[in-house]
Amino acid sequence: MIKEGIQASSGIAIAQAVVYVKQELTAEKKSIDDVQGECGRFSQAVEKSKQQLATLKEKTASEMSEEEAAIFDAHSMFLEDPEFVGAIEQSIKNDHINAEAATQAAVDQFYAMFQAMDDPYFKGRAADIQDVGNRLLRNLMGIEIMDISHLDHDVILVAKDLAPSDTATMDKVHVKGFATDVGSRTSHTAIMARSLEIPAVLGLEDITETTKNGEILIVDGITGSVIVDPTEEELKAYQQKKEKYDAYMAELAKLRDQEAVTTDGHKVKVVANIGNPKDVDGVVRNGGKGIGLYRSEFLYMNSDEMPDENKQFAAYKTVIEQFKDGDGVIIRTLDIGGDKKLPYLPLEDEMNPFLGLRAIRLCLSKPDLFKTQLRAILRASAFGKTRIMFPMIGNVDEVRQAKAILKTCMQELDAEGVDYDHQIEVGIMVEIPSAAITADIISDEVAFFSIGTNDLCQYTLAVDRMNQNVSYLYDPLHPAILRLVQNVIVQSHKKAGKFTGMCGEMAGDPVATLILLGLGLDEFSMSASSIPQVKKIIRSVSYKQAQEIANKAMTMSTGKEIRQYVQDTLNQLGIEVM
């Protein structure tokens, strides 16, 4: 059975399916007569949960670190807690209700208690209680806990969608591909797949229902299709296609140390987007010589508490030192709010989070939090070329305010005698149309622009890219987007020494490469795995040709027309794109 979805990460994977379903647990309340038996059932579930946690702890400690394993100790202690366990046993004995309902009630009670606390740390522990509670309930109901962190064979992960916590804990050696019900090219799952360089097809609508555990699945991330339980012939054909693809990738790998330069000598930078210091390996492997977008929020999201200055400094320094002989590192300051939240930083619920208090707006409203990060970046800048980028800038005043805070940090460091790069360049991410349109005004205050096409498209086209009913309207090649991109590039080039980069998904899309090159984009920043292909396209044409292609595309009226034109051109030029 062939199913079509959204092509989210290239490549072909063939493996057994693991259907990762997070079942809703509903504890039905029943009266019971056999109190003794019910208490026994409960103790068994507690014991089983403790054993599972001990195993998890041991594995995490040996594969990750003692520190990351400690959470399972805390979970075990909940299960030994006289008040928690006592409350459940009491209500089984006194109210004659089943263990599931008693457990649920105790979990709800403690959850509410922690949730109501002011201290964000304790508030965050509410989730741990729920975790332990769910484990107990699953064991009581006999529902297997799906653990994707330790697998013993290669699998395709089949899920409704994957949350950051799922992709963080999953077994990265054995997960060979993703197939999901929902999602788009720009959803978290897609971005993770590309950064892990594994094939992914998303938005398959009902793949979790049509696939059984253990069935063979082919994920074709090149065309965006999935074959469930393939025939012998299909299997054979895809094994060949996989070999051909792998050979193509091997050819691209040879470009690793070549420059991104056109046939007539026009040089651009092809660099990478990363979220963590450990992503650097993939960048180097793919021939990236710098970082065009370091998403600093992952440092905050992967932490139980606000990362302090030293912790941030260490993370930034690790990355900066890696590229000190290359193109340097652009660190984007904290981009939280919208769809990204921190457990320890309570924010008001907003009607329209994407139009609300996020990114630079949030940082300007919390100068202490912002200063901690800026100080850490400044200190790290002593170890290699570093640039600072402010996200979600909508007007020039915000740039001035952010720069004023940066200046205060510099003065503090001067007074403390701490070294940093006094010439550090400051730029902005262009993702709000107002910033793109007023690039001429803002360019007086910045050294560079970096166009964030994901949000720029969303805000310009008024399309929620996660909403499947309207995601067809999301098109980076829409003439409106191309005009904004062109304006930003043109304005930045009017001032000596200033440049424009792009760090949105569009920068790594082979169909957009020729147009962006022709419009004069200086820096292309993308998932590491897209680097070789984009470099290959750039090296296949002259700058003059690219300019002609861009000029022609700018006269066209729809994204569809432009896409067709570029694809035809790539074919004519004999540039193979997988």
Next chain:
Amino acid sequence: MKRQQVTVTNKAGLHARAASIFVSEAGKYESDIDVIYGETRLNAKSIMGLMSGGIGQGATIVIEANGDDEEEAVDSLVALIESGFDEED
């Protein structure tokens, strides 16, 4: 009965890690042990009870033990809190 007042100095207060060390230590003693924080009395052997107190850095608490080993219990728990749980900054 033995009681002693102590101020929590470690940065994160009695959070998961510190609370779990504290509860493990309390569990070694036969005595009933309570932590009194403001108006609330918490069971020192219950991690949830203890954490529900929301005891942060700078909080002053009273440790109270009742039983045969109350002396040792209070002394060791006070010493543990004063040690700051060996947290790194």
